[in-house]
Amino acid sequence: MSEPVIVEVGLGERAYDILIGPGLLARAGTELSRRLPGTRAAVVTDQNVAAAHLETLKAGLEKGGIQPAIITLPAGEKTKSFAHLEEVVDGVLAAKLERGDVVIALGGGVIGDLTGFAAGIVRRGMNFVQIPTSLLAQVDSSVGGKTGINSPRGKNLVGVFHQPKLVLADTEVLDTLPIREFRAGYAELAKYGLIDRPDFFAWLEGNWTKVFVGGAERAEAIAEACRAKADVVARDEFETGDRALLNLGHTFGHALEGATQYDGARLVHGEGVAIGMALAHRFSARLNLASPDDAARVEAHLHAVGLPWRMSDIPGELPDAEALLGFITQDKKVSRGALTFILTRGIGQAFIAKDVPASEVLSFLKENHPGQPK
Amino acid sequence: MSEPVIVEVGLGERAYDILIGPGLLARAGTELSRRLPGTRAAVVTDQNVAAAHLETLKAGLEKGGIQPAIITLPAGEKTKSFAHLEEVVDGVLAAKLERGDVVIALGGGVIGDLTGFAAGIVRRGMNFVQIPTSLLAQVDSSVGGKTGINSPRGKNLVGVFHQPKLVLADTEVLDTLPIREFRAGYAELAKYGLIDRPDFFAWLEGNWTKVFVGGAERAEAIAEACRAKADVVARDEFETGDRALLNLGHTFGHALEGATQYDGARLVHGEGVAIGMALAHRFSARLNLASPDDAARVEAHLHAVGLPWRMSDIPGELPDAEALLGFITQDKKVSRGALTFILTRGIGQAFIAKDVPASEVLSFLKENHPGQPK
Ligand SMILES: NC(=O)c1ccc[n+]([C@@H]2O[C@H](COP(=O)([O-])OP(=O)(O)OC[C@H]3O[C@@H](n4cnc5c(N)ncnc54)[C@H](O)[C@@H]3O)[C@@H](O)[C@H]2O)c1
Ligand SMILES: NC(=O)c1ccc[n+]([C@@H]2O[C@H](COP(=O)([O-])OP(=O)(O)OC[C@H]3O[C@@H](n4cnc5c(N)ncnc54)[C@H](O)[C@@H]3O)[C@@H](O)[C@H]2O)c1
Ligand SMILES: [Zn+2]
Ligand SMILES: [Zn+2]
Numbered sequence: 001m002s003e004p005v006i007v008e009v010g011l012g013e014r015a016y017d018i019l020i021g022p023g024l025l026a027r028a029g030t031e032l033s034r035r036l037p038g039t040r041a042a043v044v045t046d047q048n049v050a051a052a053h054l055e056t057l058k059a060g061l062e063k064g065g066i067q068p069a070i071i072t073l074p075a076g077e078k079t080k081s082f083a084h085l086e087e088v089v090d091g092v093l094a095a096k097l098e099r100g101d102v103v104i105a106l107g108g109g110v111i112g113d114l115t116g117f118a119a120g121i122v123r124r125g126m127n128f129v130q131i132p133t134s135l136l137a138q139v140d141s142s143v144g145g146k147t148g149i150n151s152p153r154g155k156n157l158v159g160v161f162h163q164p165k166l167v168l169a170d171t172e173v174l175d176t177l178p179i180r181e182f183r184a185g186y187a188e189l190a191k192y193g194l195i196d197r198p199d200f201f202a203w204l205e206g207n208w209t210k211v212f213v214g215g216a217e218r219a220e221a222i223a224e225a226c227r228a229k230a231d232v233v234a235r236d237e238f239e240t241g242d243r244a245l246l247n248l249g250h251t252f253g254h255a256l257e258g259a260t261q262y263d264g265a266r267l268v269h270g271e272g273v274a275i276g277m278a279l280a281h282r283f284s285a286r287l288n289l290a291s292p293d294d295a296a297r298v299e300a301h302l303h304a305v306g307l308p309w310r311m312s313d314i315p316g317e318l319p320d321a322e323a324l325l326g327f328i329t330q331d332k333k334v335s336r337g338a339l340t341f342i343l344t345r346g347i348g349q350a351f352i353a354k355d356v357p358a359s360e361v362l363s364f365l366k367e368n369h370p371g372q373p374k
Numbered sequence: 375m376s377e378p379v380i381v382e383v384g385l386g387e388r389a390y391d392i393l394i395g396p397g398l399l400a401r402a403g404t405e406l407s408r409r410l411p412g413t414r415a416a417v418v419t420d421q422n423v424a425a426a427h428l429e430t431l432k433a434g435l436e437k438g439g440i441q442p443a444i445i446t447l448p449a450g451e452k453t454k455s456f457a458h459l460e461e462v463v464d465g466v467l468a469a470k471l472e473r474g475d476v477v478i479a480l481g482g483g484v485i486g487d488l489t490g491f492a493a494g495i496v497r498r499g500m501n502f503v504q505i506p507t508s509l510l511a512q513v514d515s516s517v518g519g520k521t522g523i524n525s526p527r528g529k530n531l532v533g534v535f536h537q538p539k540l541v542l543a544d545t546e547v548l549d550t551l552p553i554r555e556f557r558a559g560y561a562e563l564a565k566y567g568l569i570d571r572p573d574f575f576a577w578l579e580g581n582w583t584k585v586f587v588g589g590a591e592r593a594e595a596i597a598e599a600c601r602a603k604a605d606v607v608a609r610d611e612f613e614t615g616d617r618a619l620l621n622l623g624h625t626f627g628h629a630l631e632g633a634t635q636y637d638g639a640r641l642v643h644g645e646g647v648a649i650g651m652a653l654a655h656r657f658s659a660r661l662n663l664a665s666p667d668d669a670a671r672v673e674a675h676l677h678a679v680g681l682p683w684r685m686s687d688i689p690g691e692l693p694d695a696e697a698l699l700g701f702i703t704q705d706k707k708v709s710r711g712a713l714t715f716i717l718t719r720g721i722g723q724a725f726i727a728k729d730v731p732a733s734e735v736l737s738f739l740k741e742n743h744p745g746q747p748k
Contacts, residue, residue, distance in 0.1 A: 026432050082460045093527040121495075124522065125612075148498065153467045159498050160534055238499075 009143065011237060014163045014332040018222045018230070024170035025056045028104075028131065031067050034129060036102055036341040041068040042095050044088055044366025045074040045106040052176040057106055057131065061272050068104065068268055069095035073111070077262060080114050080149040082158075084305040089230040092126070095293060102127040102165070108134035108181070109141035110267075113159070116147030116355075120162030130167040134177055135185025136270055139171040139192075139225035140246075146234040154261070155254070155328070161238055169226070171219045173197040182212065183307050186268025187249075187277065189221060192228035194277060194298065196243050198348030200224055205301055212305075248350050249277030255327035256311070266315055268307075274307040275314070280350075283364050284343045294346045312370035319367035326360060376590075379597040383517065383604040385611060388537045391465045392517060392604070394597045398544035400429045403438020407541055410476055410501060410514065416469050418462055418489040419480040420449040421663070423507050426550040442478065443469035446744065448487070451636060452522040454488050457533075462492040466500070470617075476501040476539070482508035482555075483515035483643075487533070490521030494536030506540040508551055510644055512543040512565075513599035514620075516545040518607040527626070528704070535612055543600070556586065558679050560643025561623075563595060566602035568651060568672065569611065569619050572722030574598055579675055586679075595648055622716040622724050623651030629701035630685070633693050640689055642680075648681040654724075657738050658717045661731070667686025668720045686744035695739035699732060 004021030019031065032039065041061065043056055061068055065289025071091040073079050092103055103126050105115035114132055119128035132142035148159020171334060188206070189208050210217035229246070236243040253269070253276030260266040281295035302309040311318060318324070330337065339356040377394030389479050393405065406413065415435065419428055435442055466477055477500050478640040486504055493502035506516035522533020526735040546555065558666070565576025584591035587746050610617040611620035627650030628644070632638040638710070654667035676683040684694060693696070703713065 082456065086456045089525065089532055090527070093525055095529055117495075119531050121491075121522075121534055122537055123531060124520065146498065148495075151463065151467055152463070157497060158463055158466055158495050160495055162496055 005219055007223055007226040010164075010234040011163060014145075014237075016163060016165055018167040018169060018226045019227065020138070020169045020171065021219050022170065024168040025053060025131070025173065026060040026063075028057055028060040029062060029066050030060075030170055031064075031166065031168060032061070032066065032102065032129065033036060033064035036100075037257065039066065040095075040097055040101045041066050041104055042092050042097060042101075042248060043106050044073065044091070044111060044118070044138045045077065046073050046108075046111050048075045049107045049111070051333055053106065053133060053173050055171070060336070069097075074116075074285075075110070077110055077150070079110050079266065080156075082333045083147065084114060085118055088231065089122050091117060092122050097122075097126065098127055100121045101155040102129055103196055104129045104131060105142075106131045106133060107137070108132070109137045111135050112141050113121050113147050113156070116162050116164070117149060117159050120147055120160040125162065127166045128162060130164045131165065131346055132169055133173045134176055135182050135222075136188050137185075138174070138222050140229065142167050142169070143226055145237065146239075151225075153212075159212045167226075168290060168344070169221060169222060171214065174218070175214065181270075183305060184268045184274075186211070187274035187307055189225045189300070190301065191246075191248055191273065191277060192225050193279075194347060195228070195248050195350045196256075197228055198346075200228070200333065201301075201347055208301075208305055219368055222366045244340070244350075244352050245342060245350055248344075249273040249275075249280055251328055251341055252276035252279040253272045254319075256314065257323050258327040259298045260314060260316070271308050274302050275309055275311065276362070277371060278309040278366075279311075279368065280303055280342060281344055282340075282368070283361075284345070286364055287360065290339065290344050290346045290349075294344070297347065302329055309368075311368060318371060320371065321369050323363050324369075325362050327363065329358065378571070379593055381597055381600040381604055383537075384608040385537060388519075388611075390537060390541065391594045392541040392543060392600045394512075394543045394545065394600065396544065396546045396572070398542040399427060399505070399547065400437075402431055402434040403436060403440050403543055404434075405438075405540065406435070406440065406476065406503065407438035410474075413440065413501065414469075414471055414475040415440050415446060415478055416427050416471060416475075417442045417480050418445045418447065418465075418485060418492070419486050420447050422449045422484075423481045423521040425487070425730040426481065427507060427598055429549050431698050447488075447597055449484070451484055451524070451638065453484050454530075456523065458488060459492055462489060463496050466492060466496050471496075471500065473497045473500055474501055478505060479501045480505045480507060481511070482506070484513045486511050486515050487521050488523060490519070490536050491523060491533050494521055494525070494534040497537065502536060502538045503700075504538045506541065506543055506546045507549055509556050509596075510562050511559075512730075514546075514547070514562045515557060515601065516541050516543070517600055517603045519611065520613075527633075541598060541601075545588065545596060548592070549588065554642065555644075557679060558642045558648075560585070560679055560693050561648035561676070562646040563599045564652060564675065565620075565647065566599050568655075568718070568721060569602070569622055569724045570719075570722050571602055574602070574625060575675075575721055577594055582679055616682050616726075618714070619716060619724055622718075623649075623654055625649040625702055625715055626650035630688065630692075631697050632701040632704075633698055634690070636689060645682050648676050649683055649685065652676055652683040653685075653742065655674070655718055656718060656742070657715075657717070657735075660738055660741075661717070661734065663720050664720045664723075671721065676711055683727065684744075685742060692743070692745060694745065695736055695743050698739050698743075699736050702735065703732065713720075
């Protein structure tokens with residue numbers, strides 16, 4: 001078996017490794033007991049992931065002498081709620097785990113965010129290990145320590161920063177991921193190229209089919225994404241500055257998710273981000289910050305991999321441009337009335353723009369809205 | 375008006391001031407807007423405290439240009455629950471406060487613990503200010519950043535470390551506190567003398583009546599307690615070592631609270647701590663670690679101020695010694711089966727004892743149990 005790629009997240013006392021490669025579920029017990037000898041564990045997962053991968057993980061943990069308590073939740077974004085948080089907290093306490101024991105998230109971003117939050121609050125912080133099983137979770141949500149749940153008043157409004165002790169990104173588990181979810185995760189992967197790694201974006205343009213197929217290119221792409229995210233997180237653990245760059249595509253994306261009532265049948269998060277990234281480049285071109293050629297290049301690549309890239313790619317009707325702006329101004333990244341956007345000067349040259357005039361955003365949304373005259 | 379005493383909690387980036395003195399509610403707006411200019415705020419309180427002090431605080435905040443949202447909860451330990459946590463979180467979000475705005479706890483330890491937890495998780499951490507109104511909260515719970523709620527599986531099992539930006543301990547608000555609650559808080563105040571400040575304990579033996587009456591001695595005693603707690607917290611913010619000293623009296627105390635089903639009519643927390651401290655000294659004497667004279671001195675002082683100090687002071691029947699031991703071994707301070715106790719070599723000489731044999735504890739409990747032959 002090939003050795004995993006290791007990416008270190010350099011956070012001083014809270015530093016940890018991300019292991020990336022095939023067969024890591026089967027090695028989980030060995031990796032864990034090496035780092036946290038004698039630990040006991042609980043595994044939190046969802047029904048889809050449990051069906052596909054729980055037995056492999058249990059066998060892997062067994063090799064390290066770990067027989068975990070298992071907490072299985074329904075799949076889907078609705079699971080990121082207070083009710084399920086309480087359920088996980090209670091499950092961990094019922095297993096009589098102590099502060100030095102470990103809570104393991106086996107699943108996509110939903111399970112990772114919820115479980116990390118629970119691990120962050122049981123006994124005021126337990127050891128936490130991420131075993132991300134979606135591409136999105138491997139390249140994004142499992143790295144960096146942001147955890148949380150949704151509130152009826154908005155997504156991800158409640159949570160803590162709680163860094164894992166270890167991330168095991170098993171690249172083989174992605175083979176059971178629905179292709180639409182794989183593509184959605186790919187949007188976040190490509191995002192790192194667009195933020196500040198133009199060579200990575202160019203590499204993806206040439207090699208994306210191999211990433212989809214699996215093998216060494218998939219592991220390498222995931223590792224590069226983790227390196228990119230780890231860099232940003234190490235610079236700004238608590239999102240007081242630079243880390244906001246990771247929101248490229250997310251302001252428009254969140255507005256579209258809100259406008260489609262977070263209905264995954266119409267739009268999943270990564271798809272919203274794909275459209276959002278295309279819009280961010282197009283908007284930057286309209287503001288004469290970037291070349292329209294760059295926007296076209298982004299659009300072409302997203303289209304090639306089968307991702308939606310414009311509002312008209314979303315099935316069903318969208319609310320009008322004014323309503324979309326309303327979703328943007330409610331966004332929590334808005335600071336005291338001024339609109340903050342991640343804009344770009346070209347591929348790999350994203351930056352944080354504060355004070356973007358709402359009127360410009362509105363005109364842009366009107367021009368690009370599928371249901372209104374262009 | 376006399377100037378408040380200021381105690382600094384030296385936590386580097388997270389350092390903050392505790393202001394102690396009369397009239398601080400009326401000055402809250404000035405103190406807050408000096409430190410967090412332009413902030414908006416929500417005040418979380420309970421019905422008892424709201425009736426006695428909310429109008430004064432609102433007027434005080436108004437002077438700093440702050441018109442807070444108000445969230446009023448029922449009084450009592452049951453309020454430290456997931457349901458009320460969700461209620462506070464929702465209230466803060468409904469007030470559309472941003473990450474830089476402030477959540478204020480006006481109340482005793484219950485309101486402080488719950489509100490601090492909510493402030494720690496809304497938007498992954500908002501500014502937090504403590505305005506403790508019980509003596510226990512002024513000398514203990516409002517300082518140090520431990521926040522949390524109870525679980526059906528045990529007290530304070532869920533929470534975060536979230537330091538306040540400021541603590542305003544208004545010594546006048548204690549005049550409306552029921553005397554029994556004042557006494558309970560006094561037990562925690564005396565605790566600091568017993569841990570490592572023998573001179574403070576001796577001072578309290580001579581001056582406790584003035585602390586009860588109010589005035590400069592009350593403020594000085596509270597300030598000394600805050601200094602003691604701030605010292606420990608600065609050495610060990612996340613309770614990985616020394617901070618456990620603050621649990622003096624709490625292992626026995628929690629067992630007695632559990633054994634009386636947390637029924638405040640029989641035993642409130644500080645009363646449990648009073649009995650627990652007396653027992654910790656008596657147990658240390660029995661183990662030949664300390665002189666029986668010291669145990670007698672502690673018992674005499676607790677008795678003088680009107681606090682319970684032995685198990686027979688608790689109204690109603692207690693479970694037998696074995697059952698009490700069961701409450702102790704379930705305690706979260708138990709690490710992998712070994713019993714950890716805070717014991718003492720004399721007044722002001724407490725220390726952390728790991729591996730205390732359960733058999734010794736059991737014999738001691740049997741000897742001191744009111745319902746069993748001595
Ligand atoms: N914490 C962060 O920094 C961060 C960053 C980005 C996104 N997120 C969050 O992540 C969530 C989205 O994550 P997601 O896209 O992984 O969603 P998800 O967890 O809902 O997973 C998507 C779907 O794929 C299924 N699945 C996952 N792995 C599988 C596998 N190997 N085989 C078969 N099915 C599998 C899941 O059961 C689910 O139905 C959102 O809630 C978002 O807010 C968090
Ligand atoms: N976070 C920590 O480090 C820490 C430390 C010690 C205790 N605690 C917690 O603190 C809680 C106990 O605190 P508490 O004793 O303040 O309990 P509390 O908050 O329930 O207050 C006791 C009673 O006094 C009332 N009250 C408070 N201030 C008043 C005033 N000025 N006038 C009239 N009535 C007033 C309250 O309404 C309540 O009925 C427990 O939940 C305990 O776990 C936390
Ligand atoms: Zn995203
Ligand atoms: Zn206490």
